[in-house]
Amino acid sequence: MVKICCIGAGYVGGPTMAMIALKCPDIEVVVVDISKPRIAAWNSDDLPIYEPGLDEVVKECKDRNLYFSTEVEKHVAEADIVFVSVNTPTKTRGLGAGKAADLTYWESAARMIADVSKSDKIVVEKSTVPVKTAEAIEKILTHNNNKGISFQILSNPEFLAEGTAMADLDKPDRVLIGGRETPAGQKAVAALKAVYAHWVPEDRIITTNLWSAELSKLAANAFLAQRISSINAMSALCESTGAEVNEVAYAVGKDSRIGPKFLNASVGFGGSCFQKDILNLVYICECNGLLEVAHYWKQVISINDYQKSRFIKRVVSSMFNTVSGKKIAVLGFAFKKDTGDTRETPAIDVCHGLLGDKALLSIYDPQVTEEQIKRDLAMNKFDWDHPQHLQPQSPTAFKQVSVVWDAYEACKDAHGICVITEWDEFKKLDYQKIYDNMQKPAFLFDGRNVLNVEEMRKIGFVVYSIGTPLDSWVKDLQVSI
Numbered sequence: 001m002v003k004i005c006c007i008g009a010g011y012v013g014g015p016t017m018a019m020i021a022l023k024c025p026d027i028e029v030v031v032v033d034i035s036k037p038r039i040a041a042w043n044s045d046d047l048p049i050y051e052p053g054l055d056e057v058v059k060e061c062k063d064r065n066l067y068f069s070t071e072v073e074k075h076v077a078e079a080d081i082v083f084v085s086v087n088t089p090t091k092t093r094g095l096g097a098g099k100a101a102d103l104t105y106w107e108s109a110a111r112m113i114a115d116v117s118k119s120d121k122i123v124v125e126k127s128t129v130p131v132k133t134a135e136a137i138e139k140i141l142t143h144n145n146n147k148g149i150s151f152q153i154l155s156n157p158e159f160l161a162e163g164t165a166m167a168d169l170d171k172p173d174r175v176l177i178g179g180r181e182t183p184a185g186q187k188a189v190a191a192l193k194a195v196y197a198h199w200v201p202e203d204r205i206i207t208t209n210l211w212s213a214e215l216s217k218l219a220a221n222a223f224l225a226q227r228i229s230s231i232n233a234m235s236a237l238c239e240s241t242g243a244e245v246n247e248v249a250y251a252v253g254k255d256s257r258i259g260p261k262f263l264n265a266s267v268g269f270g271g272s273c274f275q276k277d278i279l280n281l282v283y284i285c286e287c288n289g290l291l292e293v294a295h296y297w298k299q300v301i302s303i304n305d306y307q308k309s310r311f312i313k314r315v316v317s318s319m320f321n322t323v324s325g326k327k328i329a330v331l332g333f334a335f336k337k338d339t340g341d342t343r344e345t346p347a348i349d350v351c352h353g354l355l356g357d358k359a360l361l362s363i364y365d366p367q368v369t370e371e372q373i374k375r376d377l378a379m380n381k382f383d384w385d386h387p388q389h390l391q392p393q394s395p396t397a398f399k400q401v402s403v404v405w406d407a408y409e410a411c412k413d414a415h416g417i418c419v420i421t422e423w424d425e426f427k428k429l430d431y432q433k434i435y436d437n438m439q440k441p442a443f444l445f446d447g448r449n450v451l452n453v454e455e456m457r458k459i460g461f462v463v464y465s466i467g468t469p470l471d472s473w474v475k476d477l478q479v480s481i
């Protein structure tokens, strides 16, 4: 029986290995992690991450051919294929701080693999890494190894999106495997291909050289984020001209060369990957002397930052240029719907902006706990992307912030509402009831364009919705955005 071990039981390691275990009953899959609470959660009925469909798959496979363990070295030593899916945060200090990927966790995993291995292994980069990381990993594995063991490094980047991870893994657009162009490298590629071939059609499994696979992952995220920044840039122009961003996106997306996906204007993209991976891409370009290329991709992040600060300015300027002492309801804190993940969520920036102007925030998200929200608001930039036990543990008490478990409670007596995550339940709320219980004038700022602006205006709200013609109130009080 082929044995797979995955180092890192996070958002990628957990769901990916659960899917492999489901589709390959002939393979034993063990997911290991240095975080004891995380492994304990995987072994309980309350999984550490929320992902539609994940519970069912884990329930079916756990203790059949899927195991979660903290015995990292033992399971790595026994495995034929070792996936490495550990954190690759943005460096916060030293060379490349604020841009380059911090490969500390990857390096320590590679050193440990070299130390404990007694048999040949295929080592698979599942984490998103800078181009040429495989070369560094190869050096660590071969220089730390005088036991005659052969290590083959493959790059197999993951393209799942949170909230749809299980569907993405079940029917991936493509699986990408990069390997060395040597006979041993190609044999390793074939072995990994055989795992995916249990359920992925052969024409969807792409094989390339190592560097193409590593770069394709960064490129794919940069292209996706670029589309969002493009439509968000248009949303600003729509507000100035009276055009409607959804209509523009629809008309543009109807061109089959452009396509309709990823053209939803928003308060800004969030999540653990886009910003981090683009910063990483920018750094690699700079290191290769490609300053114009670096500058080009940096703009995708600049527009995203602009979009978030534009939203905050709209809120404050509409409410007579001050939110000091005013209750503002924040609906949604996760970086997108159907996940409890808050990494790089635009909600953090919006809350910081409003807190800076002394607002009183009442936050509701159906999947994010009070502890998580308070920890996020207290955390330094990029701290979130380190293993849990290295993050600040105790949430800071914020006098200005309360977290509630009901949208109506969050909005009661509020002066304004900010919709930051597009949770389906926010579309179905009784907005008349919400309006009746708010201070007047009652403001509604829709950062996701999920509400019907005309209906909301009919109820009496002063409405701002990204990229839609401005309410005369907002227009009249407009300051420079």
Ligand SMILES: NC(=O)c1ccc[n+]([C@@H]2O[C@H](COP(=O)([O-])OP(=O)(O)OC[C@H]3O[C@@H](n4cnc5c(N)ncnc54)[C@H](O)[C@@H]3O)[C@@H](O)[C@H]2O)c1
Residues within 6 Å of the ligand: 007, 008, 009, 010, 011, 012, 013, 032, 033, 034, 035, 038, 072, 085, 086, 087, 088, 105, 106, 108, 109, 126, 127, 128, 129, 158, 159, 160, 161, 162, 272, 273, 385, 386, 387, 388
């Ligand atoms: N989250 C996503 O949607 C997504 C999608 C594609 C790719 N990625 C990439 O995958 C990688 C992992 O992302 P994630 O979201 O799963 O992160 P995560 O923080 O959820 O999980 C990483 C896990 O690795 C563990 N870990 C770190 N060092 C370890 C070590 N030396 N030994 C054992 N365990 C160790 C941590 O404790 C943590 O549980 C990153 O490179 C990320 O960029 C993420």
Ligand SMILES: O=c1ccn([C@@H]2O[C@H](COP(=O)(O)OP(=O)(O)O[C@H]3O[C@H](CO)[C@@H](O)[C@H](O)[C@H]3O)[C@@H](O)[C@H]2O)c(=O)[nH]1
Residues within 6 Å of the ligand: 128, 158, 159, 160, 161, 162, 163, 221, 224, 228, 261, 262, 263, 264, 265, 266, 267, 268, 269, 270, 271, 272, 273, 274, 335, 336, 337
């Ligand atoms: O039209 C859109 C689409 C998305 N978003 C926002 O963009 C962010 C990222 O969304 P999404 O890409 O759906 O989620 P992620 O889980 O971050 O997935 C991205 O990042 C992963 C990690 O690298 C990749 O594997 C995925 O392919 C890639 O989609 C979220 O804040 C979304 O709300 C928009 O604002 N408008």
